[in-house]
Amino acid sequence: MELTAATMELSSLLQRFSEPETLKMAKLGRELRAKGIDIIDLSLGEPDFDTPTHIKEAAKKAIDDNWSHYTPVSGYPELREAVCIKLKRDNNLDYKAENIVVSTGAKQSLANVILAVVDAGDEVIIPAPFWVTYSELVKIAGGIPVIVTTAMQNSYKITPQELQDAITEKSKLFLFSSPCNPSGTVYSKEELEALAEVFYKHPDILIISDEIYEYINFVGKHESIAQFAELKDRVIIVNGLSKGFAMTGYRLGYIAAHPVVAKGCEKIQGQFTSGANSIAQRAAITALTTDLKPSLDMTKEFERRRKRVMQLLSEIPGWECAEPAGAFYVFPKVDSYFGKSNGQETIENADDLCMYLLNTANVSTVTGRAFGTPDCIRLSFANSMEKIEIAYERIKKALAKLK
Ligand SMILES: Cc1ncc(COP(=O)(O)O)c(C=O)c1O
Structure with missing residues (x-):
């Protein structure tokens, strides 16, 4: 027929x-x-x-040890603990396993968060240049990407004034990466603090801080906008293993967020993909808790x-x-x-x-x-x-x- x-x-x-x-x-x-x-x-x-040899060995061992069953939706407890250890060690941030959701790549982490927090008509402020997927995920969620063009002369960093000017009563989320793909821009602590000052005046806005290039930083210490205590509960850190550990094919990412957001992400992921791949998760425990050399x-x-x-x-x-x-x-x-x-x-x-x-x-x-x-x-x-x-x-x- x-x-x-x-x-x-x-x-x-x-x-x-x-x-x-x-x-x-x-x-x-x-x-x-x-x-x-x-x-x-x-x-x-x-x-x-x-991928570094000791991480590959951990993946091989996971196969031999029969880590082959469905995984918990938000990730193995040991991996969520390992993420907390990493966040303390590298970023001096205190999180508990309840804050962490592990996903099939940071891309899925971003999709989970955006679908969990953005409603139709909500505005999401994104400084340009931005990673290709951000605006498209917002559109999938029915939200409106509000693109703020930044200046090359300012190393493509959004200024507090530009941020302030983009905020309306419909603003729900601010979404950025540091180090930035594609510009390579890295925000300093002072620059993040200046943006945080703007967010203090707008307590309804959440912030996604995509830190997947954290280790690929040529200017010294990585700074997270989650370090400001008054803002931390509104920041969703997105990170993953793809870039810093050369593990793109393993497909492993995670978020650190307020438990309410984390639960929302878990619910969405529970219907889309369930828990991330078991072998990749066991390998990630090794990656996050061992030698960064x-x-x-x-x-x-x-x-x-x-x-x-x-x-x-x-x-x-x-x-x-x-x-x-x-x-x-x-x-x-x-x-x-x-x-x-x-x-x-x-x-x-x-x-x-x-x-x-x-x-x-x-x-x-x-x-x-x-x-x-x-x-x-x-x-x-x-x-x-x-x-x-x-x-x-x-x-x-x-x-x-x-x-
Ligand atoms: C800024 C940024 N965020 C997130 C991702 C997603 O990474 P993955 O899904 O491989 O963890 C990428 C990949 O290119 C990226 O450049």
Whole structure:
């Protein structure tokens, strides 16, 4: 029997949000690579390192020890304890297991929190540039993303005044990452305190502090906005194992939040996915409570590459870039190329430039539009120094053809 038109009419929810641009670019890159084209991937957001050996050993042991059953929805008690130990050790923050919900990646943690706290019509303030998924999750929840454009001259940090100006009686949530993906911005204690002062005047607003790049910080100590005692109960820390421990495929993230929010997240997760993968959880206990040296060594290598990438960027005419203080991306302003042409195609915007770089330089990057900053593009330095050198050489050549 033939399918009716109504059969393939998918839900209106799908019209409300876009697929992640980062994954789209990676997919395009893979397709070209499958055709035999040598694509250098500077689009994806994952460390190009293997998971540290002692964490892999813990995962193997978990299989042998038969950690194979359904897990508690909010995570094994030992893992939630381990998260509390980590939060005390690294951040001097006191939490109990009841504050912690473990999820299948920080992305799920964010989805849980947003679905748990945002109602239709609620406003969620997001400083731009922001991680692609934030605005889309808010739209899925029926909320309204209120994007606050920040200035490159201020290292893409939202100022207390900008925050104050964005707040209305509908504001429900503020959502940001430090270190920031894509800009690499890291907020200092003083800068966070100045934002906290604004939140004290608006006691109905919750704050999601995405700290997944915590360990990949080139400017010293990581600071969490949860450190301010008067604000702590309104802060939901989101963190995970993907970046700092090179465990993207394990899919493990967590939140630390007030028990009311934690319970809400547990309820949502109980219907969507149940508890996170058992093997990944056992490995995470080891990761969070043992030697951080492999993570710190990884950060040193990222720092070395950052230095080189800043040199390489300085050789590209017309690109302007603030030096990232954390994470593993550069986010140059590239709009001086808009309107230029190689004789066949004209670059109208950052999307066009990314496609041009993919097809002409065979380097995949991500358009700044996806991060709410359409005059920039994002290039990852989570790739080998050798590949990075070649990629920037190719980019330089491809850009030189644009007049
Ligand atoms: C800022 C930020 N938050 C959260 C995530 C989600 O990480 P995961 O779901 O792998 O834990 C990412 C991944 O790219 C990210 O860049």
